[in-house]
Amino acid sequence: MGLTRDFKETLRARVERDPEFVSALLNEAIDLFLNGEAETARIILRDVVNATIGFEELAQKTSKPSKSLHRMLSPKGNPSMDNLTVIIHELSKELNVDIKTQVVSCV
Secondary structure, eight states, X not given: OOOOHHHHHHHHHHHHHOHHHHHHHHHHHHXXXXXTOHHHHHHHHHHHHHHTTOHHXXXXXXXXXXXXXXXXXXXXXXXXXXXXXXXXXXXXXXXXXXXXXXXXXXX
């Protein structure tokens, strides 16, 4: 099921007024990828792209065709680690988000 126009507009408005929200979305997507939930992570990244930079501008910044980026971030997409890194890097620059990793060990 595709996103409704109302959802996209609501998400875009929330992102514009709450920078911490979009930072949390990007963080959640990264956490999901690292925890084996790639499909959900791709959906969140797609929503972040749609609500912020847009696929056309992301395509220009990554030198990847917009159509390919759409496919990569679809529920059944399969972006390479290189492509995923480029996407996340460009989003973090655009959103002025500093990504830090933390390893939590269990004993």
